[in-house]
Ligand SMILES: O=C(O)CCC(=O)C(=O)O
């Protein structure tokens with residue numbers, strides 16, 4: 001199935017041109033119009049939305065559906081200025097293509113970390129986000145709206161549209177208040193998810209080292225389209241890009257040790273696989289993974305990990321002892337003998353101890 005996946009990927013036509021991601025119309029609404037839009041929400045209930053784990057801190061006011069007639073003129077303007085939206089009259093558009101109409105308020109200290117508002121399997125078919133800036137640039141500080149790698153302009157009345165599936169974030173607001181109108185639209189656009197995946201891959205590549213969450217978003221997407229191996233790599237890249245990377249790797253290795261002790265070899269191999277992806281240069285995790293793969297009967301994988309461990313400075317006598325057992329089990333008696341000799345030459349006592357410990361594991365017991 002691996003090769004099939006790879007073929008599918010390689011064979012897919014690649015767009016040679018990047019999708020337009022953020023469309024901006026400066027001053028699409030004048031000062032009075034912005035005030036009128038704000039006033040539409042005067043009676044709406046204020047909801048404090050604080051979800052730390054998701055990087056959300058803001059206030060929401062939802063426009064109830066029975067008040068949607070009052071934003072028809074706003075939607076009309078959007079349709080006129082954004083020709084890429086499905087064109088029809090505003091009433092129909094609201095009826096068919098609008099999921100919700102929302103006012104965002106960000107106060108000092110608020111933020112909205114990297115996220116996407118659309119997933120292929122969420123059943124919502126949310127496509128474009130349409131935002132109107134309802135505060136003057138002098139009313140607040142910070143709060144940049146970053147859409148992919150671009151920053152949207154934040155002048156009063158500016159109109160922005162971008163794919164809901166394109167990672168975006170509102171940077172920390174350091175002063176004042178920042179209001180935006182959010183109109184969530186849905187539709188069916190051919191190629192939407194293919195374009196989204198290209199964006200995820202590009203952003204992970206270009207910004208991922210500074211913004212680990214972009215790898216995470218890519219990983220979740222790959223998971224949802226059933227590409228679990230690639231998803232794991234993306235999650236590992238996310239851990240790798242954080243300052244806590246050694247702790248994450250250690251945690252995976254510790255979990256693996258527990259699973260190994262409990263006889264869950266597959267679980268242990270998976271966790272150690274993550275540890276080696278998060279800390280590719282760590283010799284110890286490779287030794288552990290090599291041993292688990294050997295016990296699982298994956299001799300090719302085991303040899304690969306043990307040799308990689310040697311290259312990264314793992315204790316030679318013990319690791320060559322392991323290699324010798326792996327090669328013996330793989331049916332390579334000559335290779336096994338050669339590694340045994342090298343192990344003994346590197347340190348007879350250490351080699352003997354390693355042989356004993358590993359032979360103990362081989363009995364199928366060990367625990
Ligand atoms: O700038 C804003 O408040 C909008 C940000 C956002 O995440 C959205 O509209 O989906």
Ligand SMILES: [Fe+2]
Pocket residue numbers: 115116117129168
């Ligand atoms: Fe969003």
